[in-house]
Amino acid sequence: MDAQLRQGFLEFRAFVNPLVALRAQLVGEPYLLDQVVDGRLVDAEGMAYTDLLSGWGTQAFGHRSPAVEAALIAYLQGASPSIYPSGISPFAGLLAARLEQRCGYDAAFFASGGSEAVEAALKLARGATGKPRIACIKGAYHGCTFGSVAMMQAGPYRDIFGPHLPQVDALPAGDMDALERALADPQLAAIVIEPIQVEAGVRVPDPAYLERLCGGTGPDGILLIADEIQTGMGRTGHFLDSGAWPRQPDAVTLGKALGGGAMPLSAMLTRRPIFDRVYGQLALAEVHASTFGGNSLACVAGLAALELLDDAMIDEVARKGHLLRAALDEHVAPSPLVGAIRGKGLLLGIALQAPDHPCYQFDYLGAPELAAQPAIGMMLVHRLYKAGFIAQICGHAWQVLRLQPPYTTPDAELAACARAIGEALDYLWDLQ
The missing domain is CATH 3.90.1150.10 (Aspartate Aminotransferase, domain 1)
Structure with a gap:
């Protein structure tokens, strides 16, 4: 060594x-x-x-994917900026367009880690609905920032960091009665769910539960947010595991493999009408941002990853x-x-x-x-x-x-x- x-x-x-x-x-x-x-x-x-x-x-x-490394080397041998001071990155634009082609979401926010993508989804939910409450599923793991920790399973990852983000409630996994009570709450902005709860023991939701969840939520009421940071990018045999649900979630988070194994890269994807409810005014267009979100090198790696993932x-x-x-x-x-x-x-x-x-x-x-x-x-x-x-x-x-x-x-x-x-x-x- x-x-x-x-x-x-x-x-x-x-x-x-x-x-x-x-x-x-x-x-x-x-x-x-x-x-x-x-x-x-x-x-x-x-x-x-x-x-x-x-x-x-x-x-x-695979570790050190030759295709991803070749794309990064080609970029580094060129002369394009790493960061565009205007915040308008052509590489972020290309990556967002490729993601839209793959899964249909036409509004993207890029960040570096999964926790940031989840945080963006939570802010989107409250901003788009004007409602304060967030529901998640017991056993979840959504990240390490305060919003995601509030949705964390009780225990060492969560307990010592209280008080937590208020008005976040965890529903018992698979409990239809608890789900019905949540859907009836007029103050509920969104339900956040992992298609597979990996950290809770690789738990797969019951199809009947997913059907009711999809039917009881919608872009004009309670948003459905799928945290696909562990399940997305082809991991379950679908580009998005939620792509096989009764309906497309209103927002999705991606991370991990999105950077091709070489660069930290995450994304929060949603549809333009929902995004514009929050950020559709000139004065609000940049109120949620990340300095390195959508940087050229990370997006080049993301483009290479999507090219591989056919x-x-x-x-x-x-x-x-x-x-x-x-x-x-x-x-x-x-x-x-x-x-x-x-x-x-x-x-x-x-x-x-x-x-x-x-x-x-x-x-x-x-x-x-x-x-x-x-x-x-x-x-x-x-x-x-x-x-x-x-x-x-x-x-x-x-x-x-x-x-x-x-x-x-x-x-x-x-x-x-x-x-x-x-x-x-x-x-x-x-x-x-």
């Missing part, structure tokens, strides 16, 4: 977040990653890893998702430690159920401060690291292993992943 890079890892521990570095060391996470070879991550010792997490969904096209690639995601699910059903589902496998496309969750035995508890493993959490998920992650696979548990559901590999993962590696999970589960079952 390059000496400067090695020093950078040490300085992360010293100056960025010491406990994150300690956590990685304690669980054996391969964080001393040195390079990318043929799309796989390689550590300082030369061991290659299959990334089943795809960099938290950012690396959908219908053929989305079909491949669906095919690979079926292949991975079949392999999991064969090698993983029979384990007594597995309660369920759920999800869509290349976004799957394996819900684990550990026996009531001390060896599956954090206090037995020397981490009593985590005793309230199930340990089985992290134990499985640790075994997968040893086998050359990078995976992770869900943020609000530590007993669920999340799988969201890059779209470019070869079929053989997906099958090997399922076998490795099955072998790791056999090892963990034999510990008792």
Whole structure:
């Protein structure tokens, strides 16, 4: 490993977040990653890893996608400005037009991260409707800004940051009666929902719930906002997972893979009549803005990502998702430690159920401060690291292993992943 890079890892521990570095060391996470070879991550010792997490969904096209890098290099070798002082970026215009062609939304706001896109959607909802209340779904993860944290699942990501944004209510997932009460509230501006609640354990909403949600909301009443930061950009076998809903949501947020794995880029997409209710006057046209939102380099990466994500690639995601699910059903589902496998496309969750035995508890493993959490998920992650696979548990559901590999993962590696999970589960079952 390059000496400067090695020093950078040490300085992360010293100056960025010491406990994150300690956590990685304690669980054996391969964080001393040195390079990318043929799309796989390689550590300082030369061991290659299959990334089943795809960099938290950012690396959908594989680490260091050659097509995205080529587009960025071509831009950097040119002479176009990175930032247009007028705020009128041709690259943002091109990207917005490509997104409209793909999913029909003709008004776009660009930012750098998913939290910013969610914040833009919340402001849009209140501004467009003149109503104060926002509803979300319990178990959500929408980001780390105050608006998104107000919609966060209760727990460590939320509790210590109160008081929270007022008039934000969380509806129990799948509860039709609670949904009906929310829809009857004359002060409700919007309902925000993830097509799949990834951090809550890869939970897929019931079709009947989605049908009522779509039927009870609309652009002239309560706005429906789909947070597609984890599910969009082809992840479930559709460009947008909400594209298969009974109706198109009034606003959508995108992020992660939108930047091609190379640049931070997010978007809030809506339709022009809704956008213009808030920003349709000259005096209000720039009251919600982001200095680097829509910067040239990020939009070039976004354009390259959309060029890659054609219908053929989305079909491949669906095919690979079926292949991975079949392999999991064969090698993983029979384990007594597995309660369920759920999800869509290349976004799957394996819900684990550990026996009531001390060896599956954090206090037995020397981490009593985590005793309230199930340990089985992290134990499985640790075994997968040893086998050359990078995976992770869900943020609000530590007993669920999340799988969201890059779209470019070869079929053989997906099958090997399922076998490795099955072998790791056999090892963990034999510990008792």
